[in-house]
Amino acid sequence: MKRIFSGVQPTGNLHIGNYLGALRQFVDLQEENECFYCVVDMHSITVPQDPKLLRSHILDIAALYMAVGLDPKKATIFVQSQVSGHAELNWILTCNAYTGELSRMTQFKQKSQNKESAPAGLFCYPILMAADILLYDADIVPVGNDQKQHIELTRDLAIRINNKYGDTFVVPEGRFLKAGARVMALDDPTAKMSKSAPNEMSRIGLLDEPSKIKKAIMRATTDSEGVIRFDIENKPGISNLLNIYSAFSGKSVEEIEAQYEGQGYGSLKKDLVEITVDALTPIQQRFKEIRGSQLLTDTLNEGAARADAVAKKTMARVKERFGLGL
Ligand code: ATP
Ligand code: LTN
Helix, strand or coil, X not given: CCEEEEEECCCCCCEHHHHHHHHHHHHXXXXXXXXXXXXXXXXXXXXXXCHHHHXXXXXXXXXXXXXXXXXXXXXXXXXXXXXXXXXXXXXXXXXXXXXXXXXCCHHHHHHHCCCCCCCHHHHHHHHHHHHHHHHCCCCEEECCHHHHHHHHHHHHHHHHHHHHHCCCCCCCEEECCCHHHCCECCCCCCCECCCCCCCHHHCCECCCCHHHHHHHHHCCCCCCCCCCCCECCCEHHHHHHHHHHHHHHCCCHHHHHHHCCCCCHHHHHHHHHHHHHHHHHHHHHHHHHHHCCHHHHHHHHHHHHHHHHHHHHHHHHHHHHXXXXX
């Protein structure tokens, strides 16, 4: 049995890209592994957050974790700031990370845009992520390709400390998505679907109403060829719709191409609306049941207790190796 750790920031509502790219693998992995899935609220404050909204988003993400099929009996679901070990280990790792390697992180470069006033937390973001992972002795970290550089830094830190202080950390491996699992924006199929893009029609939120889903899909950017065929280079819009169709229906792209031979984009889009609504309806129903329930707070409190027990053990080992405390 392997140890799995992953996290999602509570920075807004999740879309089908997050679901098809990340959350679905979380659900698959819970069957045969020991999984820790975290709502990483301390990461989210590296950019300004409205405190009331943040609390609400934390519960939304946790409820969505459960609504998509994470089972608290199989996986530990918890909120990062409820386990103090993350912040403690973060400091110890900070003292072993180099400012040079941090300044090479592309996410930092993108988000800070060279501003003098960029928060130091944004600079140190990948160290906190390394602390999340190393605290649980995780073997595998399922994430999107965008996190590759952060996983590499985590591995470097673990190896560096193991060499200097003796065997302390498990060196984790990333589990990255295949190219097909990257969902693109509906209005611009050359950019990834994103929570933060200004155009609401660029994405399908997991909690979107059927009418919004219909509007976004029917308006999705395509091309003028009129042939339903997968070709990322020349037909990124149709290829993206085929990918989403395939992911939700379980049919292969070839099967879908054959099914729609001789038909126009309209019928593909119409059916995709139905398939997407059908896939999201049960998730939305479960979300409604879970979001205000005692089960949600109980799950998070129990999850935090379970996570804390593991974290405490790791911290005792780390402090002993570093000669901290008594
Ligand atoms: P966004 O730009 O949507 O805010 P993000 O990467 O900040 O994206 P997170 O909540 O941090 O979103 O990511 C949660 C998980 O979803 C990560 O593992 C990320 O790689 C994955 N993910 C995000 N967008 C997509 C997408 N369009 N297709 C596939 N996976 C995605
Ligand atoms: N940086 C990640 C979120 C994240 C994470 C983690 C993912 C924070 N800590 C630990 C995996 C493991 C993101 O933006 N997707």
